[in-house]
Amino acid sequence: MSERMTGGAALVRRVLEHGVDTVFALPGVQTYPLMDALQKAGNRVRVVHPRHEQTAAYMAMGYAKATGKPGVFSVVPGPGVLNAGAALCTMVATNAPVLMLTGQVPSGFLGRGRGHLHEIPDQQATLRSFIKWADRVPRAAEAPALVDEAFARMQSGRPGPVALEMCWDTMAEEGAVDFADLPPRPEAPAPDARAIVAAAELLAGAKRPMIVVGAGAQHAGPEVQALAETLGAPVSAFRGGRGVVPDTHPLAAQSAAAYEMWAETDVLIGIGSRCEMPTMRWTGMMAALDRVPGNRKLIRIEIDAEELLRLKPDVGIVADAAEGARALTAALAGRVAPDPGAQERVAAARAAAREQAEAVQPQVGYLDAIREVLPREGILVKDICQVGFASYFAWDVYGPRTYLTSGYQGNLGFAFPTALGAKVGCPETPVVVVTGDGGFMFAAQELSTAAQHGIGVVTIVFNNSAYGNVRRDQQTRFEGRVIASDLPGIDYIALAGAQGVQGYRVDSPEALKPVLAQAIAADQPALIEVMDEPGSEGDPWPLILRQPV
Template sequence: MRRMTGGAAIVEALAANGVDTVFGLPGAQMYPLFDALKQREAAIRTVGARHEQACGYMAFGYARSTGRPGVYAVVPGPGVLNTTAALCTAYGTGSPVLCLTGQVPTAFLGKGRGHLHELPDQLGTLRSLVKWAERIERVEDAPAVIDEAFRRMLSGRPGPVAVEMAWDVMAGAAEVAPLPASRPDRRPVPCGEAVARAARLLAAAERPMILVGSGAQHAGAAVLALAEALDAPVGAFRGGRGVVDEDHPLGVSSYAARLLWDDTDALVGIGSRLEMPYMRWAGMMRLIDRPETPPLVRLDIDPVEFERLVPEVGILADSEDGARALLAAVRAFPRRDRPDRRAAIAAAKARARSAVEAVQPQVAYLDAIRAVLPRDGFLVPELSQLGFATYFGWPVHEPRTYVSEGYQGTLGFGFPTALGVKVAHPGRAVVSVTGDGGFLFGVQELATAAQERIGLVTVVVNNASYGNVLRDQQTGFGNRIIGSVLENPDFLLLAKAFGVAGAAVSTPDGLAAELRLAFDRPGPTLIEVRVPQGTEASPWPFIHPPARPA
């Protein structure tokens, strides 16, 4: 038993659960917690930010790139509301993020007196956005509530959680008994009958395909072994990129997967919502919740997924456990002779690569980055013309090295998320690829990068527009342009003002050369890529391809 404040009790529980970094922005209700973080700075690094949304997205980047919980702390009310986009992104991508926030004094809870940062129902608001949210009512309850937060974050489908503590409780003190670190719930055992049914279906297939999502990021070896047993290509849209190396004969890009789709006679979805075949390829306005052809096998740890998209066979399991169980069952059947399968996959990969060459200059710039970024380096795209092209034009070689936005599609997420990725991986190269519009959503975090010496390389493509909006207005709305053309600052002077190294280029070779220099710098770098407005080819024919690509 130790006497400590509520803030210190939270920090001690974080340390017990292995937390080494907290992203945060201090304020009145959170002073005791930040004071406790200062006293524990030898064990837990606190990374400050200039806007609360960046705290949330840095924690998201940390979690997404490591698989471990990312933690952030902000004031209640407007502070926590500023982070809700990041919580939604974490929820959508199955990323474990812990939000820590304060509350009005206990006596004012639910009184509506307009105390500082008061919300009508902050806990209710948070519960609508995350897996679980709770208030710590007493100082001595902090270890149990924080441990429960970690259990909830990491059990089943990972996701964000939130914990609040009233101002007076966080500042108060009590005798606190530490608890051992939380442990996730035991993973479900794959149902033998379901596995056997799926194996029979797959053993009879001639042209099966595997599509993976965020839930398979830790299961690469098992997924690849299953793919090799089936001679099945493995594709992904965003979250599953890198589960199987796209250099492997069975690792395919999203567009190569589309070229193979029409001849596919069995689909295995592993840890994925299967957005590509049933929304992107079928039409975003058409709801498919019971696909018929080809037969669908789904392997997922979330039982609700089998109601959202009903498979022919559903296997409730962790992706690694389920893939290994399915592999063993498939191997019990005589291996099916598929002599032309690998050749067909290779042809689709070559055809896809040739086709996407039309998306210029984006693909040329991506090729330049890929040529100099180490295979274990990280790319964090943005909702931008270059970012959209990464969906099909950026080969991913290792799990978790492609950190995307998921279905929330939050413009401006990329730069602060990449800062969190770099904090988590200081010894590995991290590149943020963003547009001029999205970058300015969080430009103030250049100050964070400089102050915290975060060696992130940020590539800002300056086309003086929200490029996608501008194209849509030109082509779909009679060239009636509104709100999509931008007058930008001088990005090199901006970088200099923040104390960040800067460079400007206008060719892919120039970008490659500047990246090599940037990777050798200890601090942050901003590289502006100047692209004439309206000159980028549309990436959408490769994201929403026609029914059967020509």
């Protein structure tokens, strides 16, 4: 039976029918009907309103990455959408399923270039050039079907961000709307039996296989672990796959440890991963390889068939990570025996990597202090900063969705707002963000958002009065000519206090531990400033960018 409602109300109702319970939103005149519908929804949905559109988008991303559920945010069109652009491209890099709801100029102005409020030449085309899908809702009656398509698009295949826009006038107009039952979620393709057999044949003759997992395997931990144990193969990840197999497992190897075993690896199994670590990080970042270097063989389990054209495998399996790993493990039954010396080799590689990591101080010392205090299920969000870089190889991850990064975008300043979204999605879980004084100031105003909405993120700001990585590169690569990388002093404790957030200041890992424990126990927004001597940090890059072997 049809119901009469505005376009904005139809959008909100269908989004909530998809199980959404939180929307991150900044209101504006083009989205008033949508915001009014959210207000009328009452306690069926929580609306969190930050101070910047980019933050709204990052919060939705953090929510999605921490929970595994779709994130939803709303901003105004034009400049609001463009402000959210950095977060949208980060969602692409991290495979985050997020829906953006936005407005548009009045329908009579579409495509006329009259310069209406917030108009940009072709918003849909702009979005389609870098996110997964974008469309326009022409009238209220078509809102349910297009919301359904948006959810299908963002969750099927390789997850990613999508967008729906609606014109200012049609969002406010009432129309008759029918709400059909929710469609079933599209199923992933079943693994091709011939590809599974071919992969099993390759592995039956392998002596030293290695598994690399990415963000596409975050839901496939048990299946990946079973495959690793069947083969006796080490499992590693650079960023997105951290925690798929916990670092406590005897076959788990952080990136630096995996490199120690790379020379002897003869078959690489990439699962839900672009295999960035061995094909870019260990090759100098400048060699545009479309195959794994050396005489190694490559097996890839990847939901996105197109991805297999970018890095060509010897055997490609188009499948969900869990289904593909399960099928491959079953095909190996009775054909392979676990390498009896694998665990000892992994342990030796981990010990060698840890010895090298000990030189990267004080970053590793601070990471050890945080790891000692943060519960095993706690979430760490790392920014582009010296401690964040060291976490690639010196931070133990104990479970999926507990280590959040910006993926290959590597964009400064994403971490604090992303951590806010993660905490909103996982309110009972401690969330700690590590950021530098440079990156933190991209969204420092959101301390007030944390205070207003009671979002108990603990933010650790490492203050070295510089864009530290840039400054080091300028000193070492350009004969010490430093430009635009030194930062002015800021009283971060006063900045936090002015926004209603408790601030602390420490200057050593030992001093950090009790303060961090106190802040986590309080479960209130907190900022801890760590004073670093400018230029005193050890260089993490020799353990990230390795020599080809």
